[in-house]
Amino acid sequence: MKTRRFLPVLPAVTLLAMLGPILAGLYGTVLPAFGHLPAGGLFGPSITPFANLFDWAGLPRAALLSVSTGLVATIISLLIATMLTAGWSGTRPFRVLERLLSPLLSVPHAAAAFGLAFLIAPSGWIARILSPSFTGWDRPPDVLILQDPYGLALTAGLIVKEVPFLLLITLSALGQADAHRSVTVAQALGYGRVSGWLKTVFPRVYTQIRLPVYVVLAYAMSVVDMAVILGPSTPPTLSVQIVKLMSDPDIAMRLEGAAAALLQLALVVGALLFWRLGELLVAKLGMVWIASGSRGKVDVLVGTAALGAGTVCALSVLLGLAVLAIWSFAGFWGFPDALPDQLSFKNWDRHAAGTLAALLETAVIASIATFTALILTIGSLEAEYRHGLRMSSRALWLLYLPLLVPQTAFLPGLQTFMLNVGIDVGRIPVILAHLIFVLPYVFLSLSDPFRAWDARMGTIAAALGASPDRVLWQVRLPMLLRPVLTAIALGIAVSVGQYLPTLLIGGGRVATLTTEAVALASGGDRRAIGVYGLMQTAAALLPFTLALALPAIIWRNRRGLRHG
Amino acid sequence: MDKGLELRDVVISKGGKPMVSLSRSIASGEVLTIMGPSGVGKSTLLAFVTGTLAPEFIVSGTIFLDGADITDAPPHRRRVGILFQDDLLFPHMSVGQNLLFGLREDGNATQRKAMVNDALEEVGLKGYADRDPATLSGGQKARVALMRMLLSEPCALLLDEPFSRLDAALRAQVRDLVFSRAKSRALPVLMVTHDAEDATAAGGEIVKLMPS
Known part of the structure; x- marks a missing residue:
């Protein structure tokens, strides 16, 4: 045996x-x-790598970009996924959206990022479709949409990819939370769909999806391929900078890269701790909100907004893939034509x-x-x-x-x-x-x-x-x-x-x-x-x-x- | 020691608290019925006999089957058959494949097939070998499950609330079938149930377990 x-x-x-x-x-x-790298003939300890890293003028901005894109993308994705489930789970629009979003889960980040870039760039598909009749542009406008200095395009790319992930994780947690009956009871007590769900089901669901949410946060803060495609370049996010340093033949650069990697780790650990504190705060506020007995006056508005946002996420990836496909077959495709002159293999x-x-x-x-x-x-x-x-x-x-x-x-x-x-x-x-x-x-x-x-x-x-x-x-x-x-x-x-x-x-x-x-x-x-x-x-x-x-x-x- | 199933000085406890204690011997063709409210440890006792007890239970005592000590034997070498309240036919196999899975490993393919067909005919399911078990009625599934178990030639039979999912008319029919087959093969039967009618129909000794 x-x-x-x-x-x-x-x-x-x-x-x-x-x-x-x-x-x-x-x-x-x-x-x-x-500073210890025997293979490179260097023996530490020394603080030179960190000194070099902190001498880099782009560091504060690169670090801030990592933290801001990561946190903002995680918060917004979680909000959309939560509000969507709260407002619509069990309904027909929700099933449609779920069916659209689940295959998107497996679309690689890089492909989703390229698709989004080809959609929203100044010369992208959206601009082409709207031009010149709505915009009057006959040349791509000179605005910085992709690789913007605030990382907004990168944040958007992260959101469209993380919403499907968080939504499916939430759905699988829902089965164990006895959600349907809880919401029915809450509605019988006069609560709106969204507030009823948030007050009765969300606390149970969140304990189950906590680790996946942390994964999203850590991932969003340190992603490289999406940041190369959608993120700013001068300076890039800290992660992209690390990869740059590590690909440098100069050994001193590699040491600096290692120092930057440690900083990245510290940032992620710090952000996770910050998030944990945020959880406690939200739980406290949530208790107050529950005790207030408010039945939810803006439920319909929140639900509609979430459905809209979820649809935009799904469409961004789907249309992004469509425009990738068109480009792959495109012959000459001048701006502002909505479609290329000819398609070929x-x-x-x-x-x-x-x-x-x-x-x-x-x-x-x-x-x-x-x-x-x-x-x-x-x-x-x-x-x-x-x-x-x-x-x-x-x-x-x-x-x-x-x-x-x-x-x-x-x-x-x-x-x-x-x-x-x-x-x-x-x-x-x-x-x-x-x-x-x-x-x-x-x-x-x-x-x-x-x-x-x-x-x-x-x-x-x-x-x-x-x-x-x-x-x-x-x-x-x-x-x-x-x-x-x-x-x-x-x-x-x-x-x-x-x-x-x-x-x-x-x-x-x-x-x-x-x-x-x-x-x-x-x-x-x-x-x-x-x-x-x-x-x-x-x-x-x-x-x-x-x-x-x-x-x-x-x-x-x-x-x-x-x-x- | 002669034929039959003996549970000698069996005590099952969990977390230091004794749940079940029993010392009985069941002769060939006899039925011992264990009754009691749910949670009293009836199924735990059966799991001990099949060798699938969860590790959190502490057991003392010995199980003898036809004179051999099987207390520490692996489940698949015990030759103890069991029927649950659900038929538990393997959903990915046809009716015939389910029976072939149960049939002891002897004979060539043709002989095995013939034995399976005979078994189906014996319970009035001739020609059902290629059917999907999910398309069978409750009574038919129960009969296939019984024959699958019997084809493995067990030396003892355990019944875990075996008839409680069947409606009243079927129930008596299936129960008679199970008991008659067990008797004709001279199997000792250990049944747990909370149904008094099952217990009476079994005709053997009835032990009532009480919550400790």
């Missing part, structure tokens, strides 16, 4: 695969930040070799990372089931840790660490780096359905003489086909979207659809961006389509599994 010996080890291996690189990365950040032909190579690289990395994550996840969950190794709520924090520690804080350090111990950059380290982020998502997506499986099925099968392995392979996993495929699709989407791990751990030598697309950002070749952006989106979306279609085909004659 090989499995018996190796199964109990899997939870530990899983934690190690996620937390080991983070610890190594932080270690590899701290030492160079204080010329752009696709020109980039065929490049996109195919990048697609292959993307597919190899995503499938290996995802299947490794799947094996570790199922192994850990099965070990938990067979040996009663139950995960505590503290262990849940460990699962979220790779999503909470900003990528820019430990990936540069991981690169340095690898350099120090003599591991070469390349494809395999990139796969391991992707695994850090794929694992938590695969685990979080599969663990609930896996644990919710009726254990009496296992008892029955065992009573019929089936060994634990046979129960797993012939009963449990086939019954869980749909959630397993969904977890695979999610893992692939997460891997496809990774920019920083591929760039840094691949040492610039591993070219995926995402790194190639983001690299095009500075060039401004919209046709090439359209091709790569669309390919990137397809690579993330296609697995989800399969995850929906396959169980329906395989179980077409099994009614008991059709809605499982």
Whole structure:
């Protein structure tokens, strides 16, 4: 019985695969930040890297940008997702919006950012459609919309991507909150939909979505690919600056980059603490609001605004993808024409070799990372089931840790660490780096359905003489086909979207659809961006389509599994 | 020690508090009925016998099946069959595949198929092998679940409120079927129920568990 010996080890291996690189990365950040980099012939400690960092005139602005875009994007996304659910859950418009938003969840950040850029730029689709009849422009207006100094475009990009995420997280928490009956009671007491929901359901829902909200905050503060595309450049956000410093051949710059990474980590930790204080304040005010008994006079207004905002988010991504598609087929497209003069496959032909190579690289990395994550996840969950190794709520924090520690804080350090111990950059380290982020998502997506499986099925099968392995392979996993495929699709989407791990751990030598697309950002070749952006989106979306279609085909004659 | 199921000095406790204590032996073809309000530990007792008790329970005592001590045997080697109140047919398998899953590993594919068809015919479900279990009526599902369990050739039978989901007319019919099959195969039966009629129909000794 090989499995018996190796199964109990899997939870530990899983934690190690996620937390080991983070610890190594932080270690590899701290030492160079204080001037210690033996591989570069430097021995610390020294405060020169920090001194250099603080000498950089752009620092206050870069740091402020990280904090402001992150906080504002998180607050607004959370508000939209919450008010939408409060005002509309269970209604028809909500179901329509939900159906529109859920596939958008898997659209890679870079593709969404490009799409938004192509929509709202002075020469973007919106300006083209409105010109010249409404605006009188026959040339793109000279206004700075993209890469504006306040990071507004970046904030908007983050919002349209995080609203679907928070909305779906809220919906899955709703099932356990007995929301429907609470709202019915509140409405019977004369409360409006929104205030009734906020006062009775939101406190329960929020405790469940707290960690994902922290993830959004940490992510929004430290995102790189979106900030390269939509964010300001002089100075850029702190994260983009870190990547710039780390790509510099000058070793002193790398040390400064490590110092900046530590600062980034401190900013995120500070922002999370600030958010926690904000939670306490909101809870206090909420109690006062509940005690006041106010029935909600502006409920309809709030609900309508939220529905409008949610629709704008969905449309931004959808129309963004549409305009990416148009550009990818566009011949000559002069301003202010709403559509190009001619459509052809010329752009696709020109980039065929490049996109195919990048697609292959993307597919190899995503499938290996995802299947490794799947094996570790199922192994850990099965070990938990067979040996009663139950995960505590503290262990849940460990699962979220790779999503909470900003990528820019430990990936540069991981690169340095690898350099120090003599591991070469390349494809395999990139796969391991992707695994850090794929694992938590695969685990979080599969663990609930896996644990919710009726254990009496296992008892029955065992009573019929089936060994634990046979129960797993012939009963449990086939019954869980749909959630397993969904977890695979999610893992692939997460891997496809990774920019920083591929760039840094691949040492610039591993070219995926995402790194190639983001690299095009500075060039401004919209046709090439359209091709790569669309390919990137397809690579993330296609697995989800399969995850929906396959169980329906395989179980077409099994009614008991059709809605499982 | 002769044939049958014996629970010797079994005490199950949780958090230092004893829940169930029982010492009984059930001869072949006999039924022992355990009654009591919900939460008293009836299903816990059955989980102990199937070997699927949650780790938070502390147990002392021994289980003998046909003279062999199975207290520490893994669940799939105990040869203890169980029926729950839900049929728990595997939803991804056809009726025939469910029965093949239960059937002991002997014979070639043709023989196995024939045995499954015989089993279906025995309970009046001839020709149902390719059906999706979800399309069966409650009574049909109960009969398939019974035959699936019997095909695994258990040496004892546990019943966990097995008839409580069936409506009154079906209930007596399925109950008679289960008890007659158990008797014809000389199986010792341990049933937990809160239904007095089930207990009377079983005809054996009735033990009433009280909340401690």
